[in-house]
Amino acid sequence: MRIPSIAAIMLRLAEDWRDAATLKRALFMRRRDFVLGALGTSALSYIKPGLALAQSKRPAIPYGAAIRDGAMVDDPFYPQAIIKYCQQVVGEGNLKWITLRPDRETFAFAEADALMAFADANGMEMRGHNLVWYAGNPDWVEAIGSAEEAKTELVHHIETVVGRYKGKIRSWDVINEPIADQPRAEAPYRDSIWLKHLGPDYLDLALRTTAAVDPEVQLVINDFDFEQPNDKTRARRKAFLDMVRGLQSRDVPLHAIGLQGHIQGELGIDKPGLTAFVAELAAMGLSVLVTELDVIDKMLPGPEIERDGIIAQRAKDYLDAIGAAKRPDAVLTWGITDKHTWVPVWFSRDDGLPNRPLPLDADYKPKPMMQVIEDFCAEQ
Numbered sequence: 001m002r003i004p005s006i007a008a009i010m011l012r013l014a015e016d017w018r019d020a021a022t023l024k025r026a027l028f029m030r031r032r033d034f035v036l037g038a039l040g041t042s043a044l045s046y047i048k049p050g051l052a053l054a055q056s057k058r059p060a061i062p063y064g065a066a067i068r069d070g071a072m073v074d075d076p077f078y079p080q081a082i083i084k085y086c087q088q089v090v091g092e093g094n095l096k097w098i099t100l101r102p103d104r105e106t107f108a109f110a111e112a113d114a115l116m117a118f119a120d121a122n123g124m125e126m127r128g129h130n131l132v133w134y135a136g137n138p139d140w141v142e143a144i145g146s147a148e149e150a151k152t153e154l155v156h157h158i159e160t161v162v163g164r165y166k167g168k169i170r171s172w173d174v175i176n177e178p179i180a181d182q183p184r185a186e187a188p189y190r191d192s193i194w195l196k197h198l199g200p201d202y203l204d205l206a207l208r209t210t211a212a213v214d215p216e217v218q219l220v221i222n223d224f225d226f227e228q229p230n231d232k233t234r235a236r237r238k239a240f241l242d243m244v245r246g247l248q249s250r251d252v253p254l255h256a257i258g259l260q261g262h263i264q265g266e267l268g269i270d271k272p273g274l275t276a277f278v279a280e281l282a283a284m285g286l287s288v289l290v291t292e293l294d295v296i297d298k299m300l301p302g303p304e305i306e307r308d309g310i311i312a313q314r315a316k317d318y319l320d321a322i323g324a325a326k327r328p329d330a331v332l333t334w335g336i337t338d339k340h341t342w343v344p345v346w347f348s349r350d351d352g353l354p355n356r357p358l359p360l361d362a363d364y365k366p367k368p369m370m371q372v373i374e375d376f377c378a379e380q
Helices: 006-016 020-028 032-038 069-074 077-085 110-121 146-162 193-198 201-213 231-248 272-283 304-323 343-347 369-376
Strands: 063-067 088-091 127-131 173-176 179-184 187-189 218-223 257-263 288-297 331-333
Touching: 020 063, 063 127, 063 369, 069 110, 069 173, 069 179, 069 304, 088 110, 110 127, 127 146, 127 201, 146 193, 146 201, 173 201, 187 231, 193 288, 201 218, 201 231, 218 231, 218 288, 231 272, 257 272, 257 304, 272 288, 272 304, 288 304, 288 343, 331 369
Parallel strands: 063 088, 063 331, 088 127, 127 173, 173 218, 218 257, 257 288, 288 331
Antiparallel strands: 179 187
16 A cells, blocks of 8 residues: 655645635644633633643753644643643644634734743743745635735734744744655745745745844744655755755855654664754754654554554654754654544554554553653753
């Protein structure tokens, strides 16, 4: 059976996410009606600090997770786990255009504000994800018809969003997934409404605008598929490095690269290739972050002990390969518990067993992957 690539899934999501109802069902499980009703009158119930014992010692590298807004409301164990294990949070979708910008005039900040309040109340940092993406746009954005309109809307969006969280969000995924699935010399970038109207200059525009609004914020370009042992991944690494060199040659501000992960568990990690890639980024003066780590286990053996062991080894190989060149500023998984994960939406197992891609199982018990992360983050 041919397993769809992560890039193919992202392309499918780009189509599905234009329907807000599909978005709600598939990934974000957002509860805008609850949040909008609760904010402005009293703090949300899940904002309360002290749901779990405070961590006695902060790791050398902060660990965090992507947060699903609906689970924060519906599942009392979910915020407790976040408080127990995490030093950082990032919204799965509450700062993406389709959630934040239902129409041209509206900025719907309630969900992001709620997560920020939760982070503040519990001594965590919140990352920003994301300002520019080819996918996850509302219909009105995809209908933009000119370069002038695209520039106006992009600048207005960044100025408004980054301005609101200036001094609070200290690291932004300014550009998400800019490299084509299978880049060619003449077409290295992924198609988007921004590329269509502005060309590659949209990268420069987004980074310069963000830096102008908040000169202290960390500017990040976030992308995936840098770890696989195949020609496609090698082409993606080359295209990405070429993009970064081009930005630096034009004095475009850029501080860090987000390495997503989304590891396909049946494939080994190209440790030498990934280490060399990170070393080149480090040589250009860039920091790195692990931003969306999980291990897709569709093709792995069924027994939990065996499967969890492979997942932990893949995560260890991935983190070790990055750390051999440069220690990351942070390690974040895309979710924290197998109970709330995007993986079974697209990669459900043929044997009917539940997926186990994350550090905690569906009962919030830590798995070997969590130990790998904690050991890696604790190292000086």
